[in-house]
Amino acid sequence: xxxxxxxLVFVLSSRAGHLPQExxxxxxxxxxDTCRLRVNSxxxxxxxxxxxxxxxxxxxxxxPYEIEQGLWYELRRDRLRNHRxxxxxxxxxxxxLSSLPWIKPGxxxxxxxxxxxxxxxxxxxxxxxxxxxxxxxxxxIPLNVRAGLSGRRIDSLASxxxxxxxxxxxxxxxxxxxxxxxxxxxxxxxxxxxxVGRSIENSAMASISGxxxxxxxxxxxxxxxxxxxxSLFNGKEGYLEESADSRSSYFSRTPWRIExxxxxxxxxxxxxxxxxxxxxxxxxxxxxxxFPTDDRKRDEKTARHTLSASASTDTxxxxxxxxTLSFDWREHDKLFKRVLPEKANESNVxxxxxxxxxxxxxxxxxxxxxxxxxxxxxxxxYDLTLYRVLTEYPNFFIDEGKxxxxxxxxxxxxxxxxxxxxxxxxxxxxxxxxxxxxxxxVYLRRAxxxxxxxxxxxxxxxxxxxxxxxxxxxSESVLAEAKKGEFHFSDLHQESVERPPYxxxxxxxxxxxxxxxxxxxxxGSWSIKYSDYGFWYGRDxxxxxxxxxxxxxxxxxxxxxxxxxxxxxxxxxxxxxxLSAEVGNAxxxxxxxxxxxxxxxVTNDKxxxxxxxxxxxxxxxxxxxxxSHVSYTFVVGRSASGYWDFRMQVEGQL
Amino acid sequence: xxAVLFCFLPFLFLSGCGIFDLKVAEPPVNVYGDDPLNLGNxxxxxxxxxxxxxxxxxxxxxxxFEYSSAMxxxxxxxxxxxxxxxxxxxxxxxxxxxxxxxxxxxxxLLIYENVPYFVYFEGEMICSGNADFHIVKNLEWRIKYxxxxxxxxxxxxxxx
Numbered sequence: 001x002x003x004x005x006x007x008l009v010f011v012l013s014s015r016a017g018h019l020p021q022e023x024x025x026x027x028x029x030x031x032x033d034t035c036r037l038r039v040n041s042x043x044x045x046x047x048x049x050x051x052x053x054x055x056x057x058x059x060x061x062x063x064p065y066e067i068e069q070g071l072w073y074e075l076r077r078d079r080l081r082n083h084r085x086x087x088x089x090x091x092x093x094x095x096x097l098s099s100l101p102w103i104k105p106g107x108x109x110x111x112x113x114x115x116x117x118x119x120x121x122x123x124x125x126x127x128x129x130x131x132x133x134x135x136x137x138x139x140x141i142p143l144n145v146r147a148g149l150s151g152r153r154i155d156s157l158a159s160x161x162x163x164x165x166x167x168x169x170x171x172x173x174x175x176x177x178x179x180x181x182x183x184x185x186x187x188x189x190x191x192x193x194x195x196v197g198r199s200i201e202n203s204a205m206a207s208i209s210g211x212x213x214x215x216x217x218x219x220x221x222x223x224x225x226x227x228x229x230x231s232l233f234n235g236k237e238g239y240l241e242e243s244a245d246s247r248s249s250y251f252s253r254t255p256w257r258i259e260x261x262x263x264x265x266x267x268x269x270x271x272x273x274x275x276x277x278x279x280x281x282x283x284x285x286x287x288x289x290x291f292p293t294d295d296r297k298r299d300e301k302t303a304r305h306t307l308s309a310s311a312s313t314d315t316x317x318x319x320x321x322x323x324t325l326s327f328d329w330r331e332h333d334k335l336f337k338r339v340l341p342e343k344a345n346e347s348n349v350x351x352x353x354x355x356x357x358x359x360x361x362x363x364x365x366x367x368x369x370x371x372x373x374x375x376x377x378x379x380x381x382y383d384l385t386l387y388r389v390l391t392e393y394p395n396f397f398i399d400e401g402k403x404x405x406x407x408x409x410x411x412x413x414x415x416x417x418x419x420x421x422x423x424x425x426x427x428x429x430x431x432x433x434x435x436x437x438x439x440x441x442v443y444l445r446r447a448x449x450x451x452x453x454x455x456x457x458x459x460x461x462x463x464x465x466x467x468x469x470x471x472x473x474x475s476e477s478v479l480a481e482a483k484k485g486e487f488h489f490s491d492l493h494q495e496s497v498e499r500p501p502y503x504x505x506x507x508x509x510x511x512x513x514x515x516x517x518x519x520x521x522x523x524g525s526w527s528i529k530y531s532d533y534g535f536w537y538g539r540d541x542x543x544x545x546x547x548x549x550x551x552x553x554x555x556x557x558x559x560x561x562x563x564x565x566x567x568x569x570x571x572x573x574x575x576x577x578x579l580s581a582e583v584g585n586a587x588x589x590x591x592x593x594x595x596x597x598x599x600x601x602v603t604n605d606k607x608x609x610x611x612x613x614x615x616x617x618x619x620x621x622x623x624x625x626x627x628s629h630v631s632y633t634f635v636v637g638r639s640a641s642g643y644w645d646f647r648m649q650v651e652g653q654l
Numbered sequence: 655x656x657a658v659l660f661c662f663l664p665f666l667f668l669s670g671c672g673i674f675d676l677k678v679a680e681p682p683v684n685v686y687g688d689d690p691l692n693l694g695n696x697x698x699x700x701x702x703x704x705x706x707x708x709x710x711x712x713x714x715x716x717x718x719f720e721y722s723s724a725m726x727x728x729x730x731x732x733x734x735x736x737x738x739x740x741x742x743x744x745x746x747x748x749x750x751x752x753x754x755x756x757x758x759x760x761x762x763l764l765i766y767e768n769v770p771y772f773v774y775f776e777g778e779m780i781c782s783g784n785a786d787f788h789i790v791k792n793l794e795w796r797i798k799y800x801x802x803x804x805x806x807x808x809x810x811x812x813x814x
Contacts, residue, residue, distance in 0.1 A: 298779070298782075300779070357774065364673045366674075390677065408774070411677045413674060413676055442676050443679060444679050446679075446680040446681060446682055447682075448682075449681065449682040450682035452679055488679075489682050492682060
């Protein structure tokens with residue numbers, strides 16, 4: 001009984017949005033899949049690219065046998081008409097023993113075939129894992145052990161003559177103790193430990209990983225959550241890799257990699273104190289990645305500490321508050337604290353240069369929301385967010401008497417104020433908001449500090465929805481935004497393209513729907529957006545120009561490009577029993593102008609498009625559904641041809 | 655109201671501690687200094703590049719930007735001026751390993767192929783890849799062709 005009560009407290013406690021995802025208790029469990037056949041098929045043709053994904057899982061019930069056979073097939077055809085096929089026919093069978101209910105012997109198989117077909121040949125990689133497996137029930141804790149043989153066959157790959165192949169045989173073994181989504185029978189603890197090893201030809205790997213989550217109460221209503229995970233990977237794996245220019249493929253092995261991850265997180269969710277609800281968590285994370293035989297400088301060790309606190313008041317009150325303050329400390333180490341001489345020479349300069357990328361970071365973040373309830377279902381909301389990211393590179397070396405440092409040390413701050421007046425109730429709901437964001441970027445070293453700048457961004461928006469009855473729906477949203485930069489050292493930005501960027505935009509989206517008959521609805525939307533982009537010619541940036549001509553125009557916004565984009569979409573929706581069909585047409589136009597040689601030149605490269613479309617959805621049975629979309633985009637006003645967009649999905653179970 | 659005050663007070667106290675105050679920068683040297691992509695390094699192997707990095711000076715007027723992503727297989731080109739503005743506004747740092755690429759001099763044309771690069775953002779390596787450059791000498795060395803082949807599914811430099 002007490003355990004049930006504790007779980008209930010945890011259920012309520014874990015709903016705090018502030019705590020990180022790994023502390024969520026209880027973990028969400030998917031409902032048990034009892035269907036015999038599950039089907040999912042997706043087909044997509046866009047322009048010249050075709051993708052097909054088909055997945056079948058068959059689970060017949062046959063006495064004491066539990067059988068599962070899957071079939072996963074993927075086909076991807078790109079614009080260059082290269083074809084990539086992927087087939088996975090994994091399956092398993094287990095038999096329950098009435099005399100030994102704690103053991104379930106079985107057998108599993110994972111055959112995978114990948115075929116890459118291009119204009120000069122066909123490359124194939126086939127792998128097969130097959131072997132016995134056993135599931136033990138250790139007093140309510142599942143233990144799954146698998147072992148078997150691995151086979152691999154590679155055909156006609158790069159640097160091989162057509163028809164050549166090579167085959168190899170290896171072995172694998174794995175275990176999994178516990179389950180990610182079920183609590184241990186004797187303690188409030190989620191626990192899972194798993195390991196896998198494989199060796200085939202000259203690629204071998206082993207990995208072990210585990211995680212645990214527990215929760216318990218302190219006092220009457222306070223809850224504490226503790227989570228930890230660890231993993232270690234060592235080895236290399238083989239795979240079919242596409243070449244960089246996408247014109248061929250070849251068999252490759254990942255570089256030898258040793259990777260360790262550690263994570264510990266503890267959280268606290270408290271009862272109501274001094275009229276507010278507190279929560280707090282601390283997280284520590286360590287990652288280390290080493291490539292012993294790879295010279296691509298990717299070795300790295302990182303450590304991160306996070307401390308976060310949150311408080312909120314009762315949201316049912318007329319005035320409520322919710323706020324969070326968090327700190328994040330980071331440390332990145334490329335050479336694992338190796339002691340290096342200060343002076344550079346030919347033998348150590350590469351290491352010294354790499355060592356310059358070691359860095360430490362500090363990121364405080366806070367957000368606060370005040371909400372005031374007003375009469376007539378309205379509310380006034382104020383949000384404040386501050387987010388700072390400081391990154392410093394402490395290492396340096398001496399090269400020919402000069403001190404060499406990393407010049408990227410930087411400090412950034414984003415500050416956002418947002419005021420929202422929201423109204424919801426009855427036939428009309430809406431929101432009016434204003435937002436101001438200030439982003440400041442400060443490079444600390446003299447080599448880059450001339451780029452230091454502050455961007456000011458303002459937004460004002462209005463969104464309205466009107467639903468007078470079940471037959472009519474209308475909504476409109478308007479947004480105006482502007483962004484202007486300001487360099488901290490304006491005298492170093494006197495050239496035209498070095499002046500601060502400036503941009504503006506105004507957009508409107510209107511949508512509506514009218515139900516003509518119980519089965520027939522008209523839908524429409526109209527969107528328009530005007531935007532421009534350019535540079536601010538402030539007086540501070542015109543010293544050089546004013547020295548030449550004191551009458552030069554100053555303090556103006558020079559627009560280098562203007563754009564108007566609009567789209568109109570009209571459609572009819574027909575719904576009858578299990579069938580739903582929508583047909584319509586979307587018209588889109590873009591009107592671009594660029595400033596060149598004293599004039600705005602129209603560059604209507606994109607022309608305009610008109611796209612008739614049809615969406616169909618049919619519910620075949622309670623558990624089986626088919627949906628599709630087909631459209632053709634006609635491009636008018638330029639030489640580009642139109643393109644098809646076809647998508648179809650069948651999903652369900654039998 | 656009391657609850658709101660109780661919550662706001664610690665915040666006001668912490669905000670006053672200076673945790674959101676930015677550090678003071680060193681006074682800048684008298685240059686643009688606006689080369690977040692370290693493009694000056696690409697040419698510094700062939701010619702003396704001073705600290706005045708103006709991107710328009712690093713490229714020929716008919717420069718071609720090309721990219722080929724292994725995942726999307728899109729190939730495209732963009733207008734030079736717009737692209738230069740976009741490149742200059744990027745806040746990443748790039749380590750170009752020119753000495754690791756294949757170098758093929760052909761008269762007044764210098765071809766670099768498969769130049770490895772590593773992109774860092776706020777100190778963290780976010781992606782890597784290879785690049786081809788054609789660098790041509792008229793009066794000055796300038797980049798005439800730049801092909802970007804990022805590793806994995808990373809976005810090429812030229813896609814905003």
